[in-house]
Amino acid sequence: MHATLVELVIVIFILFKQVLALRGSYHGDTLGAMEAQAPSSYTGFLQQPWYTGRGFFLDPPTVFMQNGVWKLSLPERMNPEKVKVEDTSFSLRDEIFYNSRDGSSLAGSYSSYITRELSLHSGLRGFTHIGSLIIEPVIQGSGGMLMVDPLFQRVLVKECQSRKIPVIFDEVFTGFWRLGVESAAELLCCQPDIACFAKLMTGGIVPLAATLATDAVFDAFVEDSKLKALLHGHSYTAHAMGCTAAAKSIKWFKDTQTNFNLISEGRLLKELWDMGLVQLISSHRTVHRVVVLGTLCALELRAEGSNIGYYLVTSTL
Template identity: 70%
Template sequence: MGFVWWRLPVGLPVLDPLGRFNVIFIGIWPLRFPGVLVGDGRLGGISGTISAYESLKLRGYDVVAIVIEDHGLINEIPLKSYLRSRVPVFVLPPIPQDPSNDLMEWFDESCNVFNSLKDIMLEAYLERMRRLNEMPRKAGDVFWWPFTQHKLVPPSAVTVIDSRYGENFSVYKVQNKEYITQQFDACASWWTQGPDATLQTELARDMGYAAARFGHVMFPENVYEPALECAELLLDGVGKGWATRVYFSDNGSTAIEIALKMAFRKFSSDHGILPELLKNNPTESCIELMVLALKGSYHGDTLGAMEAQAPSSFTGFLQQPWYTGRGLFLDPPTVFMHNGKWTVSLPEVFHSATLKPEDTTFRARDEIFLKSRDESNLAGLYSLYVSQQLSQYSTLSETNKQIGALIMEPIIQGAGGMHMVDPLFQRMLVNECRHCRIPVIFDEVFTGFWRLGVESAAELLGCVPDMACFAKLMTGGIIPLAATMATDAIFDSFTGDSKLKALLHGHSYSAHAMGCTAAAKSIKWFKDPYTNLNITSEKSQKMLLRELWDAELVQQISSHPSVSRVVTLGTLFALELQADESDAGYASLYARSLVQMLREDGIYTRPLGNVIYVMCGPCTSPKMCTLQLLKLYTKLEEFTLVKTKMNIN
């Protein structure tokens, strides 16, 4: 814990000729030391000092004081006026230019200034320490953390984050002495994070520009550059080849709500429900529309999104007393690695089927995504099963229920336990719904923007939706923003002469300029090989991330006796610990000691029950990923040894 002195004279900041921070500055950057800025008292020094001050603030530094040399221009007066009460400005007498001067007289004249600086620095340090030390207790007193049982989190278990630099937290700890240490953000702060340190600064600068230029402006019937550029990039990226419209909202869950409204309107229009409804009373409903979805899925916490999920820990009466589960929820086949082999795990409904070994076991993960699997026996089995399930709702029953939308997380179910769903099964789901004219929604809030190694998980699935929802990594994870993308056919089902036929849904901060600016920067940054060194191109010119997780190490972990399955794809590595049924599932505390070991070793992870995952960003180097896996394997060995001793005793 300490201070830094920044000397930033006019025209010579701590930047190299290419505009990058010099090596010394980069070395201390992650520590975010508070500092004293040595400004410039010469002609032109006012603007130079202000520019230096704002550059430091924009990069997340605390400046406790500014000091300038007196050159007779009284630069301190306009500086104090501009800075007001934000930071004190001190003036030192002119430094004698005579090399033979021993400066003793100058030091005597400067004594009061240096004493004041010392007092301010000490006061700032003590205040910072006081605040950091009281944070865990105060947090427990005033916060209501999401997805947290407060009774299980004593003050000693609270992580105090002083700052972030790229993929790492700077964490304040007290163990005999106070210190700041680095922790790799292995949960990507709930799957939102992607920027490296350079992009983090770029985003801060661009968002500052957007805030200064636009503040916030209303979106309906208006257009401004950040929103338009963001929409164009979305349509030319994750929506390329299928989407024509972008509907902005504030987060993933509300993007899902919007998609459900879109899908149900389209279904109602296509199946003759809408004309009859509009002719009579637009406030009445004549049938109950349901979704086709997968068990283990999770689409957010708002009421409509929860209705589109199968019964789970999140939807029970304890959490959501209004929940009814308005859907047909199918048990999906999943894919995972165990003992170095990729295997399809089939639900019980398929157990009686006669299948070839090559239908359910694979030598390499990429074989799972081959379109040639569409001709396999398993594909026919999947199609028949889905068709039979949908046939229950092919005509209006006595309960007036119909399947009005398919909604699914493509490839990976996140909150449900990091399960990889067999892409062949999801492809057959889409095919069967197309036959029944059921609109298809892809929930890409988690999977979109390179999380799974491609810009959109639809590329892995080999089919496209009618609507898709994006958030999290869309802005680089730095600020909330979501988008629901749709086809012209979906959009046309809302057009008409009456405003009542329009999509009456919106948010005060729809398409806010700061979020759209961050999204535009992140979308371009992640897919540019010059800024993201992980981007590669196949012979087909298809862009994807290079393999980030060491293959041998992944196989080794998958063969560990404490591991029941491993999933690795794109920026995600996940493992499920072998556990008795009573120690498995979302509420399990089985992994608690392993999580603590990892945090002490510099990996901040947050488990999903007995599932541990490590998540990097699209720009994270394979070397960094390998380091995290090596640490994980070492701690896994220690965890297993402790559990074995406990069982013996």
């Protein structure tokens, strides 16, 4: 986990007590980052005995392929029976990312759900005590390779930014072409106030991470006294080998001469998975769901009890 994000989360806890996050998310195994996650297999007493979970966690709607059809699963607190049936299934995966969905009744339902949950949590204190929203955009990785409905995350980001709640995108897993685009923010069609990158930034050769921020966030830590600065880091900060590997890796990612999978003037990766085969796999009696996007292909086998959602067969190219 990159130290700068952890620091920001800790600052948020000190000043505002809580973050807003999604169930199923995972933001690292350091103290501050763990507190920003909902209870899960990673936060049990044997894993993290100090965990308390200082966040307000929303249940997200998820999308997956099942029996050859892309389906939308809605949280119970959203009253799914009131959502139109035609809004809960898609013949093509790309339909899930269409901006035209912003005008649908489902978008209104998402907005109402988010507003209601925030109001119940905030009571008479308003929204100012929520320090930030932190999400893994589109795909929740370690939590089970869950694809969160992009429309929901887009509405959530807009609702938070309209309330002056800063938005953090944790792109440690999703960034640098993992999902077929350079940044998952492109799939959501919205921009965060803080974005965190790692892993594929160096092509997976050496460790390196970067945390980007808007001028407003950056300037909030600028003052004559260093006591207001983000002082903590780790021994790999800006190390020459990592930065050199990242510079070369990013250049190769973006160059059609070195990355033969690029299309659309270097902005997208071509489809890497045979969708006919994916549909067949999703219809197998032992397969519960399949998620395919960019270099990611994940399938969940049918299971019972505590094994549900945990034993996944996953692959990334």
